[in-house]
Amino acid sequence: MSNKQDKLSTDAYKGVRDFFPADMAIEKKIFGIWREVCERYGYEEYGASVLEPAELYRAKSGEEIVNEQTYTFTDRGDREVTLRPEMTPTVARMVAARKRELVFPLRWYSIPNLFRYEQPQRGRVREHWQLNVDIFGVESSAAEIEVINMAYDITRAYGLKDADFEIRLNNRKLMNYLTKDVFGLDDTAAQRASKLIDKKNKISAEAFELGISELFKDKPDSAKKFLTLLNSKNFTEFASNLPQTIEEHLGLVELKRVIKGLEALGITNVRFDQTLMRGFDYYTGTVFEVFDTNPANRRSVFGGGRYDDLLALFGNEKVPAFGFGAGDVVARDLIETYDTLPKDNSSADIAIIIVGDQNTPYSLDLAQTLREKGMRVLVDISNKRVGDQISNANKRGIPKIVCIGDEEVKTGKMKMKTLATGEEIAVTEDSICA
């Protein structure tokens, strides 16, 4: 009817995914894990539009990120609109808006789709779905302990065993104090230091050392001390290299409390990691990530942190907040590798095969009766041969069938067949059940 170039492409838009039923089944499984864990901890679900005023992100992230990494456009009313690239500003906005009437501590979660305008590649798409978990109004480390405990439960639900992953912890207060107050770097140098530290595991030890000594041009001694700290293998070693004066520093105290608190809950695969930074500027205290230690993967599964100052942007006084985001892309990958996929994918519990069109009304009626009993019933209205209908039910993974022909309609007696075994049992309308 038309030649090739006139036809529309069946491809999805660059960097976004179609979810065919088989894909959607996995997605539903992931969302199910997320919801179950959140609700088990008494968290309430909230939602918001994907559209946000662009200023929301400008305030925090700066022009460059808004212009280059978000979907931002001007609407018909000359407003600048952004497709939300993350949920935290939205939830901060919502909490700030109702601060006076909400009951704190607030435990909220959401599963939004987020957009970013970036070069897609494996594991990085332009639209993804992310669980966001946040607790507002808890200043103490109890917030960290509860939320990280949830992160642990989710990771376990993906199918990972304790040996497959570790929870890496750091504290921004501590690192800020070290770079600025102890080692005397100015704001720009401290910023560069944290970017460099973030990359430590990606670049060679030589390149890293070179970068650090450049930051401490005139003070090679400080550079050496700083490097020793950054190269410490565990918390004890790190602590022993710290100057005595900061023993009582709040960041350090918080770290200890969190580690201890998690240990008390039986979560022992927690590791202090002084090189963990996490990109966000708004983090103020604890930062953490769940890291897949399987040599085949070795990647960050998800992470989060404390952002006690963010709500102040909306003119309120501070509200302490701690939360994390977990994406669906890595979750899919993990669930597939650790083989925790749902096995029963069938759309229905039973298929009704109609033998002879005159028996359709009876069949539809039977289907309604069964549905009222809670069964998922598919009526084959294809008018095909019985063999084809059964074959079709089999392909769909529907476990049971019942054929409705003249005889069944007349007597009310029918046979229900289990396709996997071929076994048939005599049933009546009342005795059929899944």
Next chain:
RNA sequence: GUGGCUAUGGUGUAAUGGUUAGCACUCGGCUCUGUGAAAGCCGCAGUAUGGGUUCGAAUCCCAUUAGUCACCCCA
């Protein structure tokens, strides 16, 4: 955004620059109008798109698009 690699029916693949682009699976039909999974037969369907080189291009070149990898960025 920058650079590298890749692109053949729906899927997976084959084809020294030289017949009508082959095979398997899937899908549809039939053997087979009251019972599927097997077997057989028949059929649908492809060189991503647009140019170029050549007597001749799936094959070589350029661009585009998409995927992928690295950089960038990391929510």
